Amino acid sequence: MALTRIPAKITRRDEIGRDILLIEFSAEYLPPWTPGAHIDVEIPGCGLRSYSLIDGDYQKTYRIAVKILQDPGSASLSIRDRFHVGTDVDIYPAINRFPIKKASHYTFLAAGIGITPILSMLRELDGSDAAWKCHYFVRSPDQMPFIDELRTLADKANAELNVFVSGETGRQSLAELFEHEDKLEAVYACGPTGFMNEAADIVSKRDGVRFYIEDFDDQRTEVAGEHPEPVCEGETAERISPNAAFEVECRASGHSFTVEPHETILDHVRQILPDYPTSCEEGVCGTCEVAVLGGIPAHRDQWYTDEARADGGRMMICVSRSKTKKLVLDL
Ligand code: FES
Structure with missing residues (x-):
């Protein structure tokens, strides 16, 4: 579980x-x-x-x-x-696959109810040095429940908040909006799939822009019974001492590496998947969870219940290690 x-x-x-x-x-x-x-x-x-x-x-x-x-x-x-x-x-407990990462300038794109995660991010940035701009797309003025708070946050941050009300005229084209946008560093988008696909298409043509989306169709939180039992044979069954180095095989990407006693699995995963989602990096939030396909994880997080730990089919790679010489992960 x-x-x-x-x-x-x-x-x-x-x-x-x-x-x-x-x-x-x-x-x-x-x-x-x-x-x-x-x-x-x-x-x-x-x-x-x-x-x-x-x-x-x-x-x-x-x-x-x-x-x-x-x-x-x-x-x-x-x-x-x-x-x-x-x-x-x-x-089910909150899980974060859309965390806000450090940047000096953020661009937020929110369509409709997609404003909800963006709002919590803007609150987080309140009082920080980060600069931001938010483009908010709605169908009608009576469907902007958080607009007063958004305006207050924008005023305090001296940030640009653009509200586009489509009404019967259709939504503002993102391509046109981005045509003269030269300050793109970290772009966060949340809204209908078509909206995010359009944003991804535009942003992917810009060099050096980090793009993050919240897409619940793609990122279903996995729950009990939806993953296979880890396989434990050969090196994935060979026990090691708690702080020893261990091997990790990333089955999906074909990468393998050794995690030394002073390293975490996440240290290595970052080199393979630079945008791999993390948040607390202390084993508390559940964001970095990975399915374990082989071996036995040594859980060091504060996230799982004892029952979930006993299952062994998932682990938090920011803090947890291995009880076996090798782990096979679904990465
Ligand atoms: S990043 Fe929070 S548990 Fe790993």
């Missing part, structure tokens, strides 16, 4: 814009999260769906915003009809 189900209760439900609901989940203990994080929520009749966190009370509540789509059978309609204050809902 990778993530532990959390029985939560809905303690707030507000309509914060046309067809936009704010939902607050409360539980006895909710793991801390970092800007850009999301949670998975069990939606009746639809299974798990991912939602970016807007904010919450430390370890007590998570808050999300949901755009209600009028498609019959959609998760958002189920939320509208079945999630009320007092409803019991199963959720």
Whole structure:
């Protein structure tokens, strides 16, 4: 098991814009999260769906915003009809695959409800030296629930906030928008898939620009039973002492390396996959989680339950090591 189900209760439900609901989940203990994080929520009749966190009370509540789509059978309609204050809902701990990385200048692209992870990032940048610009695309003025706070953050940071209301005229072309944009360093985008594909296409033609997206279709959080048991035979069964060097085979990319006692697996993975997502790098947030295909991990994180550790099928590569001479990872 990778993530532990959390029985939560809905303690707030507000309509914060046309067809936009704010939902607050409360539980006895909710793991801390970092800007850009999301949670998975069990939606009746639809299974798990991912939602970016807007904010919450430390370890007590998570808050999300949901755009209600009028498609019959959609998760958002189920939320509208079945999630009320007092409803019991199963959720999963926050995980961050869209963390904000250090940069001197950020460009944020948000479409519709895609503003939610961007908002938490802008709050994080509040008071920092980083410069930023945010392009926010909405259908109508009554679907911008966080606009006052965005304007306040932009004023404080002396940053540029451009709001594009498409209405019936269609969305502003990103190609035109970027045509005269010469200051691109780190670009973060969140919105519908077509929007992010368009952004990726444009940004990929610029040299040296780091581009990050939140795409829940591509990045489903894996939960219990969705990964194979690790194989332990040969070197992946040979036990070593706790701090000894060990071999890592990255099955998907074909890379192998040795992790010395003073190194982490992440140190090496960074050289192979420079944009590999991490956040806390202390084994707390769950962002760097990897599936283990062979060998036995020596868990040193504070993320997993004892039950999840015993399973051994996943690990946090920022801190955890190996109990066997070799680990095979799904990287
Ligand atoms: S980066 Fe947070 S657990 Fe590894």
